[in-house]
Amino acid sequence: MSRFQAKTNAVLDAELDGLRQQLGLRANQKADLLRELTTLAAWVVRQAAEGRAVVARGEDDVRELEHPVIERLRQRHRHAIAQPTRLELDDDETRRLGEILDGGFHPSRALLASLGRLADPKRKAPDLTWPDPSA
Amino acid sequence: MSTPRIETLARKHRALLRGFRNQEASLEEYLPRFALRHAEKDLLSRTYVALTQEGGVDRIAGYFSLATVSVERASVEEIPALSKLPKFPIPGVLLARLAVDTRVQGQGLGRHLFEEALGFTLSLATSGPVAFRLFVTDAVSEDAVRFYERFGLSRLSKALPARMVLDLEPLLG
Numbered sequence: 001m002s003r004f005q006a007k008t009n010a011v012l013d014a015e016l017d018g019l020r021q022q023l024g025l026r027a028n029q030k031a032d033l034l035r036e037l038t039t040l041a042a043w044v045v046r047q048a049a050e051g052r053a054v055v056a057r058g059e060d061d062v063r064e065l066e067h068p069v070i071e072r073l074r075q076r077h078r079h080a081i082a083q084p085t086r087l088e089l090d091d092d093e094t095r096r097l098g099e100i101l102d103g104g105f106h107p108s109r110a111l112l113a114s115l116g117r118l119a120d121p122k123r124k125a126p127d128l129t130w131p132d133p134s135a
Numbered sequence: 136m137s138t139p140r141i142e143t144l145a146r147k148h149r150a151l152l153r154g155f156r157n158q159e160a161s162l163e164e165y166l167p168r169f170a171l172r173h174a175e176k177d178l179l180s181r182t183y184v185a186l187t188q189e190g191g192v193d194r195i196a197g198y199f200s201l202a203t204v205s206v207e208r209a210s211v212e213e214i215p216a217l218s219k220l221p222k223f224p225i226p227g228v229l230l231a232r233l234a235v236d237t238r239v240q241g242q243g244l245g246r247h248l249f250e251e252a253l254g255f256t257l258s259l260a261t262s263g264p265v266a267f268r269l270f271v272t273d274a275v276s277e278d279a280v281r282f283y284e285r286f287g288l289s290r291l292s293k294a295l296p297a298r299m300v301l302d303l304e305p306l307l308g
Binding site for chain 1: 136137138139140141179185187189194196202203204205206207208209210220221224229238239242243244246247249250253254257271284285286287289290291292298300302304305306
């Protein structure tokens with residue numbers, strides 16, 4: 001398993017330097033390093049967003065990339081297939097929804113009245129008057 | 136004066152669709168251009184029309200459309216404060232459109248159509264074969280926002296169309 005671990009800055013710096021060397025880049029080519037890593041990361045994220053697992057296949061073993069973001073992206077894709085009408089909330093809308101769902105039940109008078117009318121078997125639509133077209 | 140009856144939109148109503156008038160162009164155009172296709176071909180939503188009859192002639196006084204909806208987050212970043220929220224996506228019923236002909240507005244039909252939509256939704260949530268939590272709509276104007284707020288829907292976004300929700304859980308006990 002190649003689960004990502006929380007790492008100190010020094011460890012990350014060393015890993016970044018190792019990657020630079022593996023990619024054949026010099027110490028003064030940080031912009032090139034960023035470009036290469038972005039290309040690789042974008043491919044991984046795109047695969048996950050399309051619902052695919054990212055695996056490393058060896059001679060006689062297969063290791064799957066595991067990461068919380070990768071799993072959430074794959075899960076979102078699975079649900080997107082099952083649910084044709086999707087409504088996406090941004091972070092502010094999500095926080096507001098959290099407040100609403102967590103805020104308890106305080107029905108408005110109009111809602112209570114509507115629920116009362118819905119329970120009434122004699123409920124009917126209001127009579128309508130259309131304007132006289134000749135007026 | 137006539138009392139409207141509610142019918143599921145079908146091909147027999149086709150000749151009436153262009154006679155509907157509303158101040159919001161998108162709500163007026165939806166009936167003749169998309170409503171039947173969404174209901175019969177694409178299976179995206181179902182539309183219900185309020186019909187009145189005067190002098191033997193039917194007219195569409197108002198309508199609403201319902202669809203299923205999956206409420207999801209645009210971002211996958213965790214918000215720790217919301218860890219108690221139900222897991223996304225949250226299923227719901229979307230009141231995709233609700234409109235009353237401009238010539239019969241102010242006579243209570245909008246409220247009646249809203250109640251019909253809520254009644255269908257509660258009936259499905261209570262005894263239908265599926266479970267869901269939210270009643271959702273997108274209000275196209277500030278007037279529409281005020282209309283839905285009266286019935287307990289809460290606004291999620293400041294922009295228009297304003298996304299609004301009603302938590303059905305307390306209504307299902």
